[in-house]
Amino acid sequence: MAGLDVLNPVVYAPNLLIPLRKSLVFGGLANRDYEGEIRNYGDSVKIREIGTITVNDYTKFSNTGSTSTAITWQALSAAEKLLYIDNAKYFAFAIDDVDNTQNFPKAMAEGMADAGYQIANEIDQDVAEKIADGSGKIITAATVSAGSVLGLISYFARYLDEANVPQNDRYCVIPPFVHQDLIEVISGAIGATGVPKTFDNGVLATGFVGNLYGLNIFMSNNCHASSGTIVTAFHRSAVTFAGQLSQVKRTEREDYFDSGIKGLYLYGIKVVRPSAIVSCDVTEG
Numbered sequence: 011m012a013g014l015d016v017l018n019p020v021v022y023a024p025n026l027l028i029p030l031r032k033s034l035v036f037g038g039l040a041n042r043d044y045e046g047e048i049r050n051y052g053d054s055v056k057i058r059e060i061g062t063i064t065v066n067d068y069t070k071f072s073n074t075g076s077t078s079t080a081i082t083w084q085a086l087s088a089a090e091k092l093l094y095i096d097n098a099k100y101f102a103f104a105i106d107d108v109d110n111t112q113n114f115p116k117a118m119a120e121g122m123a124d125a126g127y128q129i130a131n132e133i134d135q136d137v138a139e140k141i142a143d144g145s146g147k148i149i150t151a152a153t154v155s156a157g158s159v160l161g162l163i164s165y166f167a168r169y170l171d172e173a174n175v176p177q178n179d180r181y182c183v184i185p186p187f188v189h190q191d192l193i194e195v196i197s198g199a200i201g202a203t204g205v206p207k208t209f210d211n212g213v214l215a216t217g218f219v220g221n222l223y224g225l226n227i228f229m230s231n232n233c234h235a236s237s238g239t240i241v242t243a244f245h246r247s248a249v250t251f252a253g254q255l256s257q258v259k260r261t262e263r264e265d266y267f268d269s270g271i272k273g274l275y276l277y278g279i280k281v282v283r284p285s286a287i288v289s290c291d292v293t294e295g
Contacts, residue, residue, distance in 0.1 A: 034130050035204075035230040036137040038215035039181045039244075040251040040279070044093055048254035051276055053095040055252050061087035093252055095278040099132055101125040104263060104270035122271065129275050133253070134232045137279055138183070141242050141249050142234040144281030145289035147173065151238065155295030159191040160222075162290065166243035167223035169288045179211070179246035182225040185239045187294045189219060189229045196222075204229045213246070238293035248286035253277035 046055045063086075069079040103125070105117050147169045154162055166182055184192075192200045200220040207218035207226070217228040225243055234240045258273040281287065 034134050034137075035215060035217040035228055036141065036183060036232060037130070037134050037251055038213065039183070039228070039246060040137055040141075040249045041246050042251055043247075044250050045252040048095050048252060048276055049256070051095060051098050053276075055093040055095070055278070057091040057093055057250070057280070057282060059089045059091070061089060091280070091282060093250060093278045093280045095252065095254075095276050097133075097136065097277050097279070098256075098274060099129045099277075100272065100274045101129065102270065102272035104266070104268045106266070106268045118269065118271065125271075125273065131232070133251075133275075133277060134230070135234070137249065137251060138230070138232045138234045138240075138242075140279045140281055141244055141287060142236070142240040142289050144249070144284050145242065145287040146284035147288045149288065149290035151291040151293075153295040154188055154191060154292045156191045156194040158295070159188060160195055162241070162292070163192075163222050163225065163227075163243075166241075166288050166290075167225055170243060170245065170286070173285045173288075175245045175286045176247075177224055179209075179213075180225050180243065181228060181246065182222075182241070182243040183217075183228045183230050183233060184241050185233045185292075186229060186231065187239075188241060188292065192219075192222075192227070200227065236291050238291045240289050240291050242287060242289045244288070245283070245286040248283045249279065249281050251277065251279050 044055045044057050048055070064084050066082060067079065068081075103121055105121065149162075149165055149169070152158070152162060163182065167180075170180060189200070193202060199222075201218070204217035204219050206214060206216050208214050209226075215228065217230050218226065219229050220227050233242070254276050256274040256276045258271065261270045261272065262268070263270055
């Protein structure tokens, strides 16, 4: 008979992390630039920013008698923000030893994979809500149809331009009904289904359907809902995410012949550049 070490947590942790990493749309588009070592709920990650550098006019010495401008030195300043690890999600399930042995020997691994997906889905919704609530520019609520959808997307791009948001790493996440409108208008330019996309910077995200007006377009069922559905366009630097699989443990419940697995995932989300987010509450036309 095999020892209990066959159920060592290290066997199951990858089964959780694989779907957790691959099933995110919003979470996959948030940056992880400040993901430090996370151990406990309530931990914080420091985000340091350099203050704006002042540029002044300079007048050089001339033969007409004017003197050069004295240089004014600026002390370099820094600001600090804190990303709090204030979210915790857990799972705990058990499989009867008889069922696990006789009927479904792979049940534990499949249960872990589904646990990873379910946590990822919860995180994805939380990131979507943070982005929607942290928008620096809000477009007036609109009813979207095939006749107006391109105009809406173009406004997202315009407002990001006006906010001096870098041209690269721009994303727009849309719900299925907006995706349908885009397909009707520009069939062939927008994919019929969302696919995984690996960008030049190594970012892997799912749900990619195409590119319009310099925006990488993604489709998701997790767009945050308000009076309608909130469509957002944002730069990768706008929102940061830090997460850590805190622990995965195998256990035997005292009054049962079964094998249980429980896991805890800790994470935090913070909008660090609201000006790099544009949102619009849309309804289907």
